[in-house]
Amino acid sequence: MNDEMVKYVEQLKGEETGLLRYKIRRIIIKIVDSKIATIQRLNNEYYFLAIKKDNLGFMGRLFNLEEKPQFVPVDYYPIMSQNERKYKLIRRGNISNLFEDLSPLLNLIESEYPLHGVISIDDVERALVTSKGFNGLENNQSISGYFRAKNKEYSGQWAFSSTQFSASLIKDAIKKANELASITGSYEISEGKYDVVLSPLVMGNLMESLARMASGFAIISGMSMLKLGEKVGSDKFTLLDTPREDRPNSWGFDDEGTFTYNKAIIEEGMFTTPLLNNELSPIFKSKTTANAGWIYPTAWNLEVKEGDISYESLLSGNVIFINNVWYTRFQNYAEGDFSTVARDATVVYKDGKPVGIAGRVRIADNLKRILMNIVEISKERYSVRWWDAPMQGVYPYVLVKDVKLTIA
Secondary structure, three states, X not given: OOHHHXXXXXXXXXXXXXXXXXXXXXXXXXXXXXXXXXXXXXXXXXXXXXXXXXXXXXXXXXXXXOOOOOOEEOOOOXXXXXXXXXXXXXXXXXXXXXXXXXXXXXXXXXXXXXXXXXXXXEEEEEEEEEOOOOEEEEEEEEEEEEEEEEEOOEEEEEEEEEOOOOHHHHHHHHHHHHHHHOOOXXXXXXXXXXXXXXXXXXXXXXXXXXXXXXXXXXXXXXXXXXXXXXXXXXXXOOEEEOOOOOOOOOOOEOXXXXXXXXXXXXXXXXXXXXXXXXXXXXXXXXXXXXXXXOOXXXXXXXXXXXXXXXXXXXXXXXEEEEEEEEEEEEEEOOOXXXXXXXXXXXXXXXXXXXXXXXXXXXXXXXXXXXXXXXEEEEEEEEEXXXXXXXXXXXXXXXXXXXXXXXXX
16 A cells, blocks of 8 residues: 555655645536536646655655655654554545536536526545554545525525535525515615624635644744633533544544544634644644644534524524625734624524614724524535535524624
């Protein structure tokens, strides 16, 4: 297994060596006005090498194993885990069939309103060989994307992701986008604080930013509002890293050869687990959390724990529902001050009934305050991944009180 990689690592004779290979098959389908606009088939293979040899080192990308590293003096270098085991897991689900025949998928693109979107079908093979004896090979297959339905000046968007293809996965996402686009009529609001229901798409966008702040690298570099053991959210809020679930971007080992495991990053509002690799773990007086990243530890995929009430119950009062956001920008990472612009269906509810679309508004608030102000979380959750939230996640709807909204 990985014989050429093993030979390459052995020939380098490094004190610390990790050789990582990605082999990617991908189909990207673009939809414009409910028609298939383009279908791209992409194949790519490349390597990443990290090595320390005496006081010299190299860390970078190789396009093939004919390339040799150009050594330079180094102070920092990745540390591979002492793990001499072999690990192999090749998944073969029904997504493999789509690489041969796309018609079962393409025949599902039907919409009440003009539909736009992107579907990505991926088969990613990942291999790692280290100088400490680890030899791993694994693949992950997935289908993900989004649909945006446009009803004249109104629109609705929904996203999806899965390790298995099914007709219901596509049909349900199109249906959700159409339902949101069907809500019409304008309702003007002024700047102020409102009770807001964040959709799973909005949660995907915000939780990706939060997960990046949980990286040990972000914490020591001052790019995080999180402090270990500090209360950062409501008791109802738990954020998990779940690389051992059957989900897109689930992997059995990290980039240093440590076996992954599921973990709570934030548990019942308490920041419990910074994401660490072997280099950063001594700074936190802890062990690696199997989230390497040779430089920047990162979550594999995310999950927000479900609540115990229905989505409809969250909308039963006077609230503003936000379907989607983009242009999320942090003015202060250390404090959590940020803004993000709502797009698509921003629906105003009065006494549980939609009274119109608020138009373009902006959340201009503090992420920690939003997490602390979580009132309820839905029991319904959705697996989503798309271009503005590329980290895989499973998210509910979330009701947050006193969210500051401005006019975009």
